[in-house]
Amino acid sequence: MADSLLAPRAGIDDPFAAAVHATRMSMAIVDAQAPDLPIVFVNDAFLRMTGYRRDEVIGRNCRFLQGPDTDGEVVKMLSRAIRQGEAANLDLLNYRKDGAPFWNALQISPVRDAGGQIVYFIGSQVDVTARKAAEAALEAAAAEQARTAQQALADRTALLHEVDHRVKNNLQLITSLLVLQTRRTQDDATQAALQSMLSRVSAIATVHRRLFQSHDLERFDVATFIRDLMGDVSSGREEVDIHLDLERVDIAAAQAAPLALAVNELVDNAFKHGLAPDRPGRLTIRVRRLNGHYVIEVCDDGPGLPETGEFEPGFGLTITNLLAQQLRATLAFEPGSPGVRAILKLPAHG
Numbered sequence: 001m002a003d004s005l006l007a008p009r010a011g012i013d014d015p016f017a018a019a020v021h022a023t024r025m026s027m028a029i030v031d032a033q034a035p036d037l038p039i040v041f042v043n044d045a046f047l048r049m050t051g052y053r054r055d056e057v058i059g060r061n062c063r064f065l066q067g068p069d070t071d072g073e074v075v076k077m078l079s080r081a082i083r084q085g086e087a088a089n090l091d092l093l094n095y096r097k098d099g100a101p102f103w104n105a106l107q108i109s110p111v112r113d114a115g116g117q118i119v120y121f122i123g124s125q126v127d128v129t130a131r132k133a134a135e136a137a138l139e140a141a142a143a144e145q146a147r148t149a150q151q152a153l154a155d156r157t158a159l160l161h162e163v164d165h166r167v168k169n170n171l172q173l174i175t176s177l178l179v180l181q182t183r184r185t186q187d188d189a190t191q192a193a194l195q196s197m198l199s200r201v202s203a204i205a206t207v208h209r210r211l212f213q214s215h216d217l218e219r220f221d222v223a224t225f226i227r228d229l230m231g232d233v234s235s236g237r238e239e240v241d242i243h244l245d246l247e248r249v250d251i252a253a254a255q256a257a258p259l260a261l262a263v264n265e266l267v268d269n270a271f272k273h274g275l276a277p278d279r280p281g282r283l284t285i286r287v288r289r290l291n292g293h294y295v296i297e298v299c300d301d302g303p304g305l306p307e308t309g310e311f312e313p314g315f316g317l318t319i320t321n322l323l324a325q326q327l328r329a330t331l332a333f334e335p336g337s338p339g340v341r342a343i344l345k346l347p348a349h350g
Contacts, residue, residue: 026050026125028062032110032118036061037082040120049127051097062123065104067095078106085110085118091128103132157217164212171205196268196316202232203264207256220256222249222294223287226263230285240271245286249294251346255327259346262323262331265316266298266342273302273340293345301339 026046030037038059047054050065066075070093081088087109094104105128111120175198182194206228211220223246230242251259263285270283286297324331329346 026127028057028123028125029111030062030121030123032082032121037121046125049096049102049125050094056097065094067093067099067101069093069101070095078108081108082121091132101129102127103129157215160217161212164208168205168208168212171201171208175201175205199264199268200261203229203260204257206232207260211253211256216250218253219250220253220259222251222259222296223247225256225260226285226287229260229264229267239280241280241282243282243284245284245288247288249287249289251294255346258323258326262320262327262329262344263296263298265320265323266296266344269316269320269342270298270300270302270340273300289348290345292348294348296344298342298344299336299339301336304335304338305333305340 023043024045026049027041027043028039028046029041031040038061039057040059042054042057047057050057063075074090074092077090078088078092087107089105089107092104092106093101095101105126106123107125108121108123110118111122113119178194178198178201182191182198185191185194206225207220210225210228214221226246227244230244267283267285282301284297284299286295286299288295320331324344324346327346329344332343332345334341334343
């Protein structure tokens with residue numbers, strides 16, 4: 001199948017040759033049995049696409065169309081397909097005679113003789129420069145959109161961290177004022193009330209400290225908060241054996257403050273009613289996932305529930321019930337063995 005066999009006049013007697021010449025798709029044929037795979041035929045569409053004359057093309061290897069930015073890995077893929085006698089379909093950056101680059105959607109197929117020997121490779125080429133430019137523009141737009149979104153997220157993160165930092169500092173100031181007031185107060189009941197308020201403010205301050213240190217603005221690590229909280233409230237209560245069984249649970253950041261207050265109230269209740277200051281005791285806190293809920297248990301080994309089976313609805317319990325409603329959670333107190341087990345259960349996706 002030499003170039004002369006596909007000369008324009010062959011189209012009179014050979015419909016295949018006429019079709020190859022007439023098609024608007026660029027086509028080339030190389031001799032697979034000659035050294036360096038020389039081109040033996042190109043149609044007019046190939047010449048129009050590349051800008052070369054026929055006598056400048058025949059007898060050369062197709063690599064003359066490659067240039068400085070042609071991807072070497074794609075060239076290796078093409079060479080491998082030819083060595084293995086396989087068809088290939090790939091996009092290759094080529095260059096016209098005037099040096100202008102264009103993207104070539106190249107398809108090659110082996111042509112075998114009656115004995116199965118590869119005698120030619122026939123290739124078709126389509127200029128897909130416009131498609132590649134559109135893809136590049138889309139990629140650039142997507143990259144810019146991603147960069148803008150990332151910057152917006154970074155700005156939002158910095159702002160929220162700054163807010164949490166300022167709130168934390170203000171709560172620390174309030175804590176200091178409450179400590180001073182407690183020290184100046186002689187009345188036991190007033191001191192107890194101030195201590196309870198100090199505990200609540202400290203719990204919220206711990207929340208904002210954790211949020212300030214977190215990289216995730218949307219979620220709040222309950223287990224880490226409880227470890228911090230128990231590190232604070234256990235000071236001066238060495239006689240209490242504190243046991244933590246905490247599964248990693250992340251809640252929405254918006255739920256962090258009410259949950260922290262609820263847990264603080266339950267712990268405070270356990271210290272007040274379940275753990276007498278004059279005897280050793282054990283306090284266990286568990287956090288786990290169960291049937292689509294997050295379950296937080298605060299268990300003491302004290303005297304247990306009152307005979308009525310319920311605690312008196314004091315200020316702390318009233319707060320806890322209100323916080324449970326805000327969290328769409330349920331709160332229950334059950335007899336322990338011994339002591340009391342307080343169970344706070346909230347929806348995992350609430």
